[in-house]
Structures are given as C-alpha cells and as structure tokens.
Amino acid sequence: MAMEPKDENKLLGEVLEQVSGQLRSSLSNIYRSLERIAPPELRDQGDGLDNDAAILCQSYYRILRLTNNLSDAAQLDRPLRPKLSNDDIVGFCRAVMERARVPGELLGLALEFRCAKSSHIIAIDRDRLERMMLNLLSNAFKFTPKGGRITLEVRIEAQRVELRLTDTGCGIAPELLETVFDRYLHTERVDPPPHGLGLGLPICRRIAQEHEGSLLLTSRPGEGTTVTVSLPNRKVKYQELNSFIVDYSGGFNRTLLELSDALPKQAFTQKYLD
Secondary structure, eight states, X not given: OOOOHHHHHHHHHHHHHHHHHHHHHHHHHHHHHHHHHSOHHHHTTOHHHHHHHHHHHXXXXXXXXXXXXXXXXXXXXXXXXXXXXXXXXXXXXXXXXXXXXXXXXXXXXXXXXXXXXXXXXXXXXXHHHHHHHHHHHHHHHHHSOTTOEEEEEEEEOSSEEEEEEEEOSOOOOHHHHTTTTSGGGOGGGOOOTTSOSSXXXXXXXXXXXXXXXXXXXXXXXXXXXXXXXXXXXXXXXXXXXXSOOOOTTTTSOHHHHHHTTTSOGGGGSHHHHO
C-alpha cells in the first residue's frame, strides 16, 4: 500500500531529526580536535597552519549550518510558536546588514541599508528572524557576482512592516521560481555544492509564517532577485519569558555560520574569526 503524502512527510521529518542528532554528536568532537591541532595563538604565527585550519573551520561551520537546517526542515509541517518580544525592527535589520558587510566585501559585494525611520518597535522572535535574514543574505551572496549590490529596505506601513532584500545577481528562471519552496523534496532539482539542498527558502518562509507574516520572491534572469518579508505592525502586551533558550549557533559566530557556504575560506582565518 502506497504511503499518503502526509505520512511520507512525517517519516521524512523523523529521519531528518535522527540524522541531525547524529551529526551534532560528532561535531563537538571535531571542533575540540581542531582547537587542539590549531589553537588560535599558533594560527597567528603561520599562514600555512592558518589556511589549513580555515578550511577545516569553514567545513565545520557548513556542517553545523546543514545540521541546523535539517533539524528545522523536520519541523516544517509542525505548529511552532515564536517567542515574541517587542524589539526595534529597524535597528535589528541595520545590525544584521552591518555584521554582513565585511564578509560581503570579501566577495566584492556592496551592502546597503535603507529606512525612512531610525527605529520602529514591533513584536519579533529575534533569534528566528536573525536566522531568516542571514539565510536570505547567504542566497544573495551566492548568486550575486563580484561588483554587485545587495540592498535591504525596511518599509513601515499602517498594518505591515516590509523587509525587502534585493540583489543584482543572476536571477531565477521562471520554471524554477515556481518550485523554490519545495525543491528539497525533489532530488533532481537540488543544486550542486555549495548551493545546497534547497532547505533555506522553505525554512525562511516558515519563520515568516510563524510571525503571522509572509515571504514572497520575485526574480528575472539576469536582473536579480527581491525577497519581500511582510510582518504584522504590532506589539505584544505580554512578552514571553523563556527560561531555557537553545542557542542554535552553539556559541559560534552566527553571521559566519549562516553565510559559511557562500564565503571564501579567508573569512575563517584567525584575523576574521577574531
């Protein structure tokens, strides 16, 4: 008897969770070994060791990022509640772009932030929204050639706040644009490394939906791509106090973690890690 699509998705989620858990159990051992083989004080003394360690460090970050995405993908069909608190969405977005500026410069990309207001308070889950924005920036970095520009504009309207991330990259073909949110279910559509398994956009859309918002993507081949995230323009009266917070980054640099599959190895030399 053939399985129903709902049952197949449930089974896929269970498998992804098991794979994610097994990867995490090995990752901590890998990084501890890397620190013993190439401690920061020795990496500063020689380019050879620093370059080799950078390759290992970037690979670690990429596997950790993939592990996080697999864990999130396992929960795409499950109801999740964001941990909302009132925060400055303008300052939040400005800070994300500022942290991504130097990594972008390593790729020859210019980053720009725009907003007519200096601040605006709405209810967001800061950790989840950070993951979403850095995932979207990772896509923009991968598909925008040297000399390109990536712009994040925050537009504040009466009922909604829009985050518009626009790049001057290669764009997306119309036939692919229709399936960008479910490509991870179709192995024939998965891009070769370093473009990944197609998990990022479904996860980003899920995070927007957790906020009772939406994520739309428009693109033309050769003209770039714009991702528009629409969030409710509202505050929460009672902010959630979370006594147990799991740091998805494991304490590592979140910007480098989420951008790891888009950056050159130089971003993981000791100079930039410091």
